[in-house]
Structure formats: C-alpha cells, structure tokens
Amino acid sequence: MRKTPARTRVTPRTRAALAAVAIAAIGATTLTGSPAAASASAAAPGHGTSQFRGVNWADPRDNFADDYLQLSGLSTSDDYAQTYARSSRIISAFRANLGANTVRLPINPYTVNGAYWKSYRAVIDAASDRGFKVIVSYWEGTGDKRDGLIDDEATFWPMWDTVVKAYRHDPRVYFEPMNEPHGYTDAQWADIAAKWLATYPSVPRDRVFVSGAGYNDHVTSVCADPRLKGTYLSLHHYGFWKSYATYDQWVADLKERLGDCADRTVADEFGAEMTTGLDYNVPTPSSNPVNFIQADTDTFRKLGMGSVYWPGLRTDDIYSIQKLTGDASRPWLTTTNQSGADRLAWAWGRGRPVAG
Template identity: 80%
Template sequence: MRKTPARTPRFSPPLRAAVVAIAIAATTGTTLATGSAHAAPSADTTQFKGVNWADPRDNFADDPVVLSGLSTSDSYAQTYAKASRIISAFRANLGANTVRLPINPYTVNGSYWKSYRGVIDAASAKGFKVIVSYWEGTGARKDGFIDDPTTFWPMWDTVVKAYKNDKHVYFEPMNEPHGYTDTEWADIAAKWLATYPSVPRDRVFVSGAGYNDHVTSVCADPRLKGTYLSLHHYGFWKDYATYDQWVADLKERIGDCAGRTVADEFGAPMTTGLDYDKPTPDNNFINYVQAVTDTFRELKMGSVYWPGLRTDDTYSLQTLTGDPARPWLATTNQSGADRLAWGWGRGKPVGH
C-alpha cells in the first residue's frame, strides 16, 4: 500500500535508461494498440475473492518479507502449519478463496525461501488461488523501479520453476511500478512474458501503470493479451468524494477492461469503528467502500482486500488470535466484511 498515488515518474535517469534498455532488448516492439480491450482470459474475474497477507512493514523490505504471524526462525513445517490455519481462517471468516503474497530477492534467493514456500504450498493445498507479487525495497531505492535486475530475474527463475505447474499459483511481475512511464512498464511486462513462455498467460497479473492506479495502457498493449490486469484503488487518494464521484473515478481507471481486471489492492480503516453497511454521505471512506464494492459487483470484477492480515494496520480486516504457534483470526469490522462479500457477488444489498 502506498500513501500517495502518482503518475509522474520519479527516477534516476541513468538507472531508468539501463533498466529500460534491458527490457526493450528482449521484446519484439513497443507500439501500443490504440483500440479497446483485447480478449480477456475469462468473461469476468469474479473467481478471485481474496485478501492480501502482509509483512507488518508493508512488504517494502531490504531483507526477507515475513508475513504477520510468521517468523524467519520457523521451519518449513512450522510455516506450513501456521499458514494452513491462517488460510483456513480467511476462508471461514470472510469466504475468501484467494491470497496475495509478497516476494523479493532476499526472500527467494536466500535461505528463507525453503520456509517461505510453506505459505504458498499451504494455500495451494487448501485450494486457494495464490497471487505472488514482487515488491521493491525501502529507502532511497523505493522509487517504483526494479531494485536490481541481476537479482530480480534469478528470483523469478526460481519462483517460476517451482510453481509453473501449480494451477493455483499466479505471477505478478511487479507491484506498483510507478517509476516507469506507461510504455516503459509495458515493455518490462512484455519481457517477463517472453522470458517465461511456459507460464500460461491466464496465470499472469500485469500491474496497472503508475501505482497500479490505471489499467487502460497495459490493457491496450497487444503484447500483453491474455493476461489478467491488477488495479489498486484507495480512499485516501481524495480528502473527500461523494459515492458517485468514487464510482466515476474507479470506472475511469478501468476503462473498458473490467473483463480482465482484478482490484488486488483496495482498503479503508477497519479498526476505527466505521459502519460500512450504513450510508453516511459526509464520510469519505464510507462513500468509497460502498462505491467500489458496488462497482466490483456490477462489473463482475474480482477483488483482493488490503490487507486481510497485517499486524498493527488500521486497515486490517483480520487480527491474530490464540496461541502464536496455532494462530487463528478474528474479524475487526463485520460491516467491512459484509461489503467485501457484497463486492464478491455474495450477501445482502446493504449500504448505499
């Protein structure tokens, strides 16, 4: 999750030139189509009903990402057991069938990968769809670029080799690639597809450009045909907007690409007592949550809430309970869970 959306690239010109040159060299052209959305991998994306499971640090890390409730000291078996319970709790409490997980080179290229695989394996064994997404590091390097191509590609080599034959696992090459222009990012996404042709395109999530904040440009690129598109959308992007304004804002970012798009991050405060089941026109976040969940349902879009679980995050829809060795989850805001289910095509017509 980001604190501010932006479409203006922030970058070091030499770094951008080097990274983009590598990407373009492996692609077969950069011309974007100017028409509407290409054929979708399915008629809609409602099969993705999910939540993000995050590191307490927000997944931006210069060391292994450690999901809330887990530890780098956990063995594969301990990680698998804990993850099995947390995944089961996501299903029991929320009706989820999808989880989005972060990776970075420190997690995959180092010793923690053996244990971290327990999360992916446990979720897959439970029949969950698993979206695995690369997150950049922190500090001055938190600029919306791939931190280091010499570790990025070996990371994906390892992940793809491990999971290309697991139909439950989906690959998202990069989270929030806001350092790149729309065209530069499409070039890199096209390189990823060209590098891993054994991965079915309908198991790839191409992030929207910028902060994943619009999918129209990647949707229009013929090189990315057949992939899913991931959109991020947050209520803190505006100090205040009406319900109708939020609907319009979201639809503009999607264009005519809803058939390929999954909102794999959206969220609002869940631990502050807001009632998302009750229309409250003067409250920006209530307007936002009701508007986006209504729109997801209307457009038959899948969605993945940020975050399902993240320790000490006011947006977290679940919180850890019980013995840390045998974790379970409790819902922090039932009205938020109601709206999430409504967006997934379930539940009763509460709210606006």
C-alpha cells in the same frame, strides 16, 4: 502499496502429509460450515474475474524490505513444517471468517534467493493445498530503493527464475511481475511486462497479472498493448487518494481507471479503515471512507470483477480486516469490522446491499 543454488525439493507426498497434520491441528469444529475449496480452474481473462475473492497477507513493514519478508503471524526462524502449519491455520481463517478463496503474497530477492525460501515456500504451498488461488507479487526495497523501479535486475530475474520453476505447473499460482511500478512511464512498464512474458513462455498468460501503470492506478495503457493480450490486469484503488468524494464520484473515478478493461481486471488492492468503528453498511454521505467502500464493492459486483482486499492481515494496520488471536504457534484470526466483511461478501456476489 498503501502508503505499500540448489534448494530442498518438497515432494507432493510431503506436502500432502503436512496438509493432513495442519488440518488435524485446526480441528473439525473450526472448519464446519466453511465454503468449499475453490476450483483451481479460472475463467479466461476477458470473461470476467469474479472468481478471485481474496485478501492480501502482508509483512508489518508494508512488504517493503531489504531482508527476508516476515508475514504477520509467521517467523523467519521457523522451518518448512512450522511455517506450513501456521500458514494453514491463517489461510483457513481467511476462508472461515470472510469466505475468501484467494491470497496475494509478496516476494523479494532476499527471500527467494536466500535460505528462507525453503520455509517461505510453505506459505504458498499451504494456500494452494487449501484450494486457494495464490498471487505472488514482487515488492521493492526501502529507502532510496522505494522508487517504483526494479531494485536490481541481477537479482530480480533469478528470483523469478526460481519462483516460476517451482510453481509453473501449479494451476492455482499466479504471477504478478511487479507491484506498483510507478517509477516507469506507461510505455516503459509495458515493455518490462512484455519482457517478463517473453522470458517465461511456459507460463500460461491467464496465470499472469500485469500491474496497471503508476501505482497500479490505471489499467488502460497495459490493456491496450497487444503484447500483453491474454493476461489479467491488476488495479489498486484507495479512498485516501482523495480528501473527500461522494459515492457517485468514487464510482466514476474507478470506472475511469478501468476504461473498457473490467473483464480482465482484478482490484488486487483496495481498502479503508477497519479498526476505527466505521459502519460500512449504513449510507453516510459525509464519510469519504464509507462512500469509497460502498462505491467500490457495488461496482466490483456490478462489473463482475474480482477483488483482493488490502490488507486481510497486517499487524498494527488500521485497514486490516483480520487480527491475530490465540497462541503464536497455533494462530487464528478474528474480524476487526463485520460491516467491512459484509461489504467484501457483497462484492464477491453474496450478502445484502446497503440499506437505503
């Protein structure tokens, strides 16, 4: 939120070769001191989710599209190898600049069911090959389609058939059936999530993220549904949802949306202004964004929750914590707000607390 036929088979040997080319292109000096590749294994839901430390990589259109998704820094005219090389650099920059080990990516039927899927797969492959956990999530279209409902089940299920077939054996890839299903009641959404699980029984439940109901704004209803047992839950939380709240009020707001389900939940969207000069390392009681970010990152750390910032990269978004730099064919990233990056590090179990 914010607001947001037969296909070519890529063999493991091809992916490995492309990975070697991409890593060589990045250069050894760039990667010096980067955190080690994340383990593919993850703690089971119900035992904490702090292993997910990530960012969203988004289309400039907020991922709502009626055509191919084009992630910031990529081009739909690029082939698999070109997309893989660019994606490898951006994923490496997420790790080098932020210490991330997880990326959340959008999918839609236009992209997966169309010719661009041959190239778009390179984004997922590059992230997985770099040791990242990858959360793939369905986004709806624009205009009247942007209603919190599945746009067209006749294309939705074939999309997931393709994605699941391609990645069910990759332990680093996680499946989120739908982003922000706010057009459904809590009960209706739980029914759809249960249908997804029944449709793809070969997918381990601990590789599924069930979105919270509404705008992913509470997980209490899906957490209580026994049909969804064993899955991760995804929560979204944003400071702009209130015109102003104190630090303590933001902590209380987050905990109310979590209920007793923090040990299964990943906040796979949360964010605030990063390009307007705010300092998130300094207590500023009069600033709603500062109160929000400090409250959320403190609480994620305290509860052992994973978090995936929105957005890690989205062109021309004031919330974006990374910005493209360098030649378009060899992209790299710079951090837009170091204090924001510090707060992510704190949420992820590193760094220092905010000075009082």
